[in-house]
Amino acid sequence: MKKEEILQGMRDSIPIVLGYFPLGFAFGVLAVQVGLSIFQAGLMSILCFTGAGQYIAIGVVQAGGAVMTAVLANLLVNLRYFLFAASMVPHIKELPAVPASILSYGLTDETYAVAISRYQMHPATIAYMAGLNLTAHLAWISSTFVGAALGMLITNTDKYGFGFALPAMYICLMVLMINKRSDAIAAVTAALVCLLIGYLLPASMANMSNIIIATLAGATIGVIVYELD
Numbered sequence: 001m002k003k004e005e006i007l008q009g010m011r012d013s014i015p016i017v018l019g020y021f022p023l024g025f026a027f028g029v030l031a032v033q034v035g036l037s038i039f040q041a042g043l044m045s046i047l048c049f050t051g052a053g054q055y056i057a058i059g060v061v062q063a064g065g066a067v068m069t070a071v072l073a074n075l076l077v078n079l080r081y082f083l084f085a086a087s088m089v090p091h092i093k094e095l096p097a098v099p100a101s102i103l104s105y106g107l108t109d110e111t112y113a114v115a116i117s118r119y120q121m122h123p124a125t126i127a128y129m130a131g132l133n134l135t136a137h138l139a140w141i142s143s144t145f146v147g148a149a150l151g152m153l154i155t156n157t158d159k160y161g162f163g164f165a166l167p168a169m170y171i172c173l174m175v176l177m178i179n180k181r182s183d184a185i186a187a188v189t190a191a192l193v194c195l196l197i198g199y200l201l202p203a204s205m206a207n208m209s210n211i212i213i214a215t216l217a218g219a220t221i222g223v224i225v226y227e228l229d
Helices: 002-012 014-033 038-047 051-062 067-077 080-092 097-106 109-119 126-151 162-177 181-200 203-228
Strands: none
Touching: 002 014, 002 126, 014 038, 014 051, 014 109, 014 126, 038 051, 038 126, 051 067, 067 203, 080 097, 080 109, 097 126, 109 126, 181 203
8 A cells, every 4th residue: 555655656657757857957058057066966965956046046056146045035935834834733743743844845836736635635655745845856866967967068058948946836836726716816916016025115125025925915905706706
């Protein structure tokens, strides 16, 4: 049974893996372009495993920003994982604490979406979490190393549009998750608030706050519309 659960987690991770390979590859390319070594780029994907956060970090490095700026930006961007983790508790609270805590390191937007969907119909298991999260993480790590190695040979990353890889993935995920009117209104609200903040505030302030504020605004309006419907 454990073997089948692991294999099911691996099978369910296939769409994530297909998305992670181009994103991890693009990150590896961009990382070496801003001065990181192949080892440093790969180590970052091993230890961080947060696509948005890693892209932000190399952006800060490229702009000559301080390490603390990258740390604070990552903290803000990744605050959403507190909410993700909290919503997983009812499903995993009966699992052994130590392995569940270790595997929770693999929680990302994509693995969360796949896992929470399965847990609506099947009980959570350590074996399934391992198959899903570890496969996704290995895909991210390996694609980063490949991208970093080949990135040494690429002189013009703008030509290939690598910088748009992450926004493109999130746009696709958003579109796939819009199933009703409240979802669409929440997405549009968040986008408009994000643009408004970027227009009204200096870039240094907007980049640190627009994601959190836009998310809260979109979620609030989405809930209100959902209740009215």
